Amino acid sequence: MIPHIEKKNGLPVLLVEDKPFILLAGEVHNSDSSSPAYMEGIWDIAEKLGMNALLLPAPWDLIEPEEGKFDFSLPQALIDQARERNMRIVFLWFGSWKNAECMYAPAWVKQDLGRFPRAQIEKGKNKAGRQVSPTIPVKMPYTTLSYLGEETRKADAKAFAAFMGFLKDYDEKRQTVVAVQVENETGLLGAAREVSDEADALFAAPVPADFASYMRAHTDTMTDEIRAAVLSGKEEGSWSEVFGTAADELFSAYHVARYVNAVAEAGKKVYPLPMSANCWLDKGGAPGSYPTGGPVSKVHEVWDFCTPNIDVYCPDIYVPQFKAVCDEFTRRGGALFIPESATHSYCAPRLVYTLGRHHAMCYSPFGFDDIGKPFTAVQGFLFGMDVSDPALKTPQNFEEYGAFGHILREMMPMLAESYGTKRLQAVSAETDPVIPAPDGNPFGAIPPTMSFDGFRLSVRFQSPLNPRADGACLCLAVSDSECWVVGSACGLTFTSAVPGKPNLDLLQVEEGRFENGAWIPGRRLNGDETASLSLEAPAVLHIRFFTYE
């Protein structure tokens, strides 16, 4: 079968060539993949980092430079490059939306404002100032295509269908391209909804009855804010009457999501690869400060209703609250697919954590070729360098990411097989900090602990023996007396979880590496090395133990 998503052990899993596949990926900077020659060096870096896939823009303006005339030479060259390196691709359809703007719409779309109307965040204006943030008193000129533009939606859908047709013809047999993201960070900035005369009329008209009743029937999974708005509204009436304080945002979400679904549907009819929608997070801000209508977690019920052709909503995570965002995006049982994440020193630990804890479908640092380099001012702003955590101000070490990347790429089939089970778990210093002892004794701190059938593994981060703040540890239990551990900057303590057998002793601790799926043992660790078992740099250990009375 072509790449598709199936539930395994209750969790949606990506299957490529009919086998579970984890995207150990990287997303390139927006302009890199416009030049296959430039990309050669980027593929090299991806290989060094142990990645098995890249997320690459497929820009509408380069693919359909003139209406109806398509040029697929760029995606074709990128697919050829991936094949040479045994890598996979997720294409990012930069169509009507790119970061809530329309930069990648072809010139013939941008220039025809009559046929392809712009969103109005100020009545009658095609471009208007938007406040960037409540704390920065500057208005930036803003324009984007209207989410109500029927002709725009049709043109985008037609182009996307042609693109998917090309992928089917060129790649169906080889399965180099395993998924496609439809649009990029959709939504409207500067206002909670469009305010053109057309938008105002639709907003004052009755909410479609099927949508209103769907929302009332799905309040159990909603965030408190949206649930309260839905429950306090009328069963039918205008958007304000039905959805009260959330009306503007739900109106935008309804129209953006329907638009995205129409584009995805046109593509899926031709070649039904898994399709995703990525998200610029709301960061607790007011609608309009983030792209409103995009798939932020509080409007997932709206997107569920409107987008049967989108398989997964994906957070772009540049904020420090990594754990909270992962939890938010998986709260309703969906797969975790992170197409973009920051390249500071939690970058590699987050890879370990998302695979081990959330059984992620994809983890992908954005602009991964920056790993190891000092931050630019823009990255500093994006990654939250203004907060106190020094790990957020430190670039990810290149070799360490590569070490984890290679270990996990080799282990990918066995990790993927354990997805959806309790046999695979992980903790990290960022997401599971140790709980300090009440008396401040660093040796008395309570470490995070993973519980498996038969044993427990406690992981000491930031202890006197492992002072680094960017530790992570993944454990894959093979049985109740054997496991694989992947981690760094942590100390490990195994204890028994077998009733009546409270004691546990180690029998074998082996370091080593996987090559073509086979385990090549290195040193047998014992004595000083296991007296206080620690992983300093990224490594994998094969451990056996037994429990007794």
Ligand code: DGJ
């Ligand atoms: C999020 C976007 O989705 C990416 O394409 C890129 O613009 C990054 N932001 C830049 O940090």
